[in-house]
């Protein structure tokens with residue numbers, strides 16, 4: 133068995149961002165246009181969204197978006213991302229390459245040093261060819277590449293796979309890429325979810341410690357990883373390739389109802405319980421108490437949720453130093469969130485310090501990696 137390190141992390145956060153007030157104004161402008169139509173059809177009017185509710189319920193103040201154009205337009209409320217020809221780098225691969233290049237630079241490597249690319253994200257632009265293969269080509273790497281998806285646990289699950297492949301010697305260096313371009317699939321006309329998500333892309337170089345020996349100082353050794361899943365419909369996206377086959381002869385593909393839906397309060401309660409148990413057991417199995425972990429980089433869905441998980445895990449409240457938050461300025465960036473928290477909050481850790489990366493989300497799914505600073 134080889135020792136395994138994360139030798140580089142790359143984070144790409146798009147420049148454009150949207151504050152709660154702008155988002156709510158656009159939603160409410162649409163509601164004002166929509167309600168007379170609903171009333172005329174005999175349907176109940178929609179309630180307005182509210183910035184104060186969003187901050188209180190989720191802790192999110194703003195989110196960065198890949199493409200701002202179109203999102204705030206009440207007539208559209210979706211980003212305008214022009215389709216590209218098959219000869220061009222696809223939008224999702226391009227977003228992935230942006231973080232992959234940064235991760236490679238962080239590790240002091242080039243694409244040619246990578247022998248496997250795993251693209252793992254909660255939304256995929258297409259079924260095939262795998263985006264991972266497109267990214268592999270774009271960064272000039274050889275070997276194998278494939279796509280994975282495990283909702284918001286996508287990066288953690290890919291890290292689980294990469295860690296075990298590298299540990300077993302099947303691969304030398306695996307690049308895990310998680311481009312989360314969620315706004316393309318977000319229903320900005322759904323009051324329950326319109327404020328939740330933001331876009332970001334992350335990447336990690338996972339390699340044998342011997343291969344990265346000269347670059348290992350200051351990086352993280354991966355001591356263990358784990359994945360857990362349990363079926364739930366409380367976070368679901370039905371957008372998929374069988375939609376077309378399911379339409380009647382005269383209908384066009386209905387988008388409404390096939391985008392992200394979420395029973396947020398159920399997810400909140402059920403995932404807190406599952407994540408708390410998962411973290412405690414995972415650490416115990418690795419001979420650590422929860423207080424021995426110097427830092428927790430948790431999934432960035434909800435500040436209150438993380439606070440409760442930390443309180444249950446530790447037996448007392450955690451501060452920003454123990455469990456840093458990035459969702460206040462980035463929203464829920466799905467699989468990318470915990471990795472961004474790690475990237476932005478690790479330099480003060482001392483050699484020997486333990487940290488836990490833990491993501492949770494649709495599936496339900498939970499994924500974690502126990503890290504030790506070198």
Ligand SMILES: CC(C)(COP(=O)(O)OP(=O)(O)OC[C@H]1O[C@@H](n2cnc3c(N)ncnc32)[C@H](O)[C@@H]1OP(=O)(O)O)[C@@H](O)C(=O)NCCC(=O)NCCS
Nearest residue numbers: 181182185189190284323324396397399400433434493494
């Ligand atoms: C989504 C989330 C922020 C909602 O917060 P919440 O406190 O659970 O809110 P609820 O859904 O219970 O709604 C409470 C009330 O606010 C209302 N509300 C919902 N969205 C609103 C909005 N945008 N503006 C104003 N009011 C809103 C609801 O209609 C409800 O009103 P009611 O009590 O009159 O029925 C929260 O549940 C959450 O983050 N859940 C976990 C999500 C998660 O981890 N997902 C993982 C996938 S990545």
